[in-house]
Amino acid sequence: IQSGNQLKLFLYSEVYTDKGGKLSQKTLKEAHILGVVLFKKEAAGYGEPLNLGSYPINDYSSDKIRMHLGEARPSGYSIWSEATQRIFLASEIEVREGQQQQSYVAVAELDCSHFFAPLQTANLFLSYLSKENGEVIASFNRNHMVRQVQITGHPLLRSAINHAGTTSGVLAFSDQGEHWYGAYAPLGIANLFFLSQANRSEVTAAIRTLVERSILFGLIVITVTFMASILFSKSLTKNLSILNESTKIIERGELSTRINIKSGDEIEELATSFNTMLEALRASRDAIERYN
Numbered sequence: 607i608q609s610g611n612q613l614k615l616f617l618y619s620e621v622y623t624d625k626g627g628k629l630s631q632k633t634l635k636e637a638h639i640l641g642v643v644l645f646k647k648e649a650a651g652y653g654e655p656l657n658l659g660s661y662p663i664n665d666y667s668s669d670k671i672r673m674h675l676g677e678a679r680p681s682g683y684s685i686w687s688e689a690t691q692r693i694f695l696a697s698e699i700e701v702r703e704g705q706q707q708q709s710y711v712a713v714a715e716l717d718c719s720h721f722f723a724p725l726q727t728a729n730l731f732l733s734y735l736s737k738e739n740g741e742v743i744a745s746f747n748r749n750h751m752v753r754q755v756q757i758t759g760h761p762l763l764r765s766a767i768n769h770a771g772t773t774s775g776v777l778a779f780s781d782q783g784e785h786w787y788g789a790y791a792p793l794g795i796a797n798l799f800f801l802s803q804a805n806r807s808e809v810t811a812a813i814r815t816l817v818e819r820s821i822l823f824g825l826i827v828i829t830v831t832f833m834a835s836i837l838f839s840k841s842l843t844k845n846l847s848i849l850n851e852s853t854k855i856i857e858r859g860e861l862s863t864r865i866n867i868k869s870g871d872e873i874e875e876l877a878t879s880f881n882t883m884l885e886a887l888r889a890s891r892d893a894i895e896r897y898n
Contacts, residue, residue, distance in 0.1 A: 638717040639695075643671060647698075647709035651676060663715045671713050683796040687743045693718055695796075718744065730812060733802040735793075736763060743798070762801040766790035778806070845873045852880065861888040 634642065641663035645652040652672045663671075674686050675696060684696040693716045701708050735743040740758030757763055761779040769775050774791035788803035845867050852865045861884050867877040 634714075638720045640715045640717050642712055642714045643668065645672070645675070645711045645713070647711055652711065663713070675711060675713070685737075685743055685796045685798060693743060730804045730808055731802050732804070733800070734760075734762075736760075736799050736801055738763075738767060738797040738799070757801075760801070762788040762790050762803060763799060766792065766799045766801065841869065842873070845869050845877075849873070849877065849880070852877075856884065861891060 643663050644656040645654075645668075646656065647653075652675055655668045655671075671694070674694070675684075684698075685693065687693045694713055695716055696711055696713045698709060698711045701710065731746070733746045734757060735745070736757055737743065740756050740760065740763060742757055761781060762777060765775060765777050765779075770792060774789065777788045777790070779786055779788060785806040786803045787806055787809055788801065790799055790801045792799055848865065848867055852863055855863045863884065865877040865880050867874050
């Protein structure tokens with residue numbers, strides 16, 4: 607939709623060059639348009655392409671574009687694809703030139719790498735960009751762009767057409783003896799629909815794998831936590847045992863004892879306090895002995 611709107615703005619800016627500046631090439635790139643060819647619609651078809659400076663589509667003949675325009679007869683927007691996996695969008699406007707109504711058409715090549723980038727990692731899904739009549743503009747099978755001409759009568763496409771007023775939908779269906787989960791969404795331009803399906807058994811297997819991995823991860827976390835708690839408890843009981851033994855030695859009057867605990871926690875602070883107290887007691891005892 608963004609590309610179509612930008613293409614229409616570009617078309618207006620090219621036709622009305624005397625009433626405003628042309629759109630920059632950066633603007634077209636931001637709309638993911640690689641190049642543009644502009645035609646004037648005539649009674650016998652389409653005239654020669656108008657000069658667009660740095661914008662034209664490379665390596666694509668104007669005759670071939672005119673052939674597609676003759677087949678598509680764009681009204682508002684039209685879209686088609688080539689076997690070379692190139693996708694083209696056409697936009698038409700009507701302008702008044704004096705007393706005459708004149709039509710212009712702009713044809714743009716779209717940046718497929720951007721539009722289909724999210725599908726590059728969709729390993730489970732078979733996805734289609736399809737017209738309402740079942741003509742496939744582009745399709746992806748396990749993250750590879752493939753060419754498929756028609757999906758007329760496909761359950762997902764029928765459901766998308768029957769629910770054209772909705773934004774999207776999901777469907778469980780059977781096709782050619784296989785069971786599938788699918789989703790569809792209208793694109794809001796040129797009667798295009800995006801359809802995506804995944805084999806039910808593969809989805810179930812993927813969910814099972816995910817659950818198994820989640821359980822395994824949970825068991826690993828529980829095991830590590832349990833082992834960490836055991837190590838912590840051993841360290842704690844060891845330090846408490848040292849404190850207990852030291853207090854028994856102090857009870858026997860051995861004030862020269864020092865408690866050596868390096869645990870970095872409250873027990874170490876308690877041992878340090880004990881040592882400070884022992885030093886004070888030892889100093890008091892030495893002072894009393896010197897006085898006597």
